[in-house]
Amino acid sequence: MKCIIIGLGTYGRVMVDELSALGHEVIAADSDASRVERVKDICDAAFQIDASDELALGVLPLKKVDVVIVAIGSNLGASVRVVALLKKLGVKSIYARANDYVHKSILQAFDIEKILIPEERAARSLVRQMDLGVKTDLFRIDDNYCVYKFRIPEKFVGLPANDLHLYEDYHLKIIAVKKKERLQNFLGIEFNASVVVNTTEDEDQPLEPDDVLVCYGKESDFRKLCRLL
DSSP: OOEEEESSSHHHHHHHHHHHHHTTEEEOOOEEEEHHHTTTTTTEEEEOOOOOOHHHHHHHHHGGGSEEEOOOOOOOOHHHHHHHHHHHHHHHOEEEEEHHHHHHHHHTTOOSSSOHHHHHHHHHHHHHHHHHHEEEEEOOOOOSSEEEEEEEEGGGGBBBBBSSOOHHHOOOOEEEEEEEEEEOTSHHHSEEEEEEOOOHHHTTTOOOOEEEEEEEEHHHHHHHHHHHH
C-alpha cells in the first residue's frame, strides 16, 4: 500500500513508524522541520510543507497513492482546510483524524472514507479490557468481530499453538504468536521486543510464559474463552 501522512505529531509519527515497519510505502509531511527530521530515515520520503497551502500541498503525489491520511488533531482549522483542499484536488481516499465530536461532525460534511478518533478508541479498548477481566489489546473490525492480542495464560504454557484448539472450541482463529527477543537500539541499549512468529511454520513449537497470542473472532466467543481463563 502507498500512503501519504500529513501531520507528524505523536499520532502521525506512530502511523509512519508502524506502516513503514510493515513494509508499506509511506510519504510523510509536516510544517515543522524537527518533526520531519525525526521520520525522514524511517519512511520513503518526508516533506516540510504547509499542507494548508494549496500550492504546497500540490507537490505531494496525491493521485499516485492509495490513501491520504490527515493526522492533524489539535488544529481544527488546519485539519478541515487540508481535507477541503484534498477533496478539491480530487483525492478519492481520505482518512482524517478528529479530536472530538464537533471536529468529526465537520469532517462528515466532506464525505471522506474514514474519520479516526484515537482517544475514543483508546477509551473503549480500556473499558472492554476491564470488562473482559483479561489484559488484552483489541482492534475492532465491525460490530461483532475483533482482533485480540493477549499474553498466554499459565495453562497454555508448554502447549503447541495447534493443541489449543481455539478454533474448534471457541471459533477463534490464531493469526500469530509473538515471542520476546532481546534487541539493541541505535544507541546500543538492549531492550525486550516482541517478534511475530509464523504459526503455519511453528505451530508445533511449545508456547512460553511471555508469549502473546493474536487471534481473530467474535467478541462473544472471546468472552467465552475469557471465562475459562
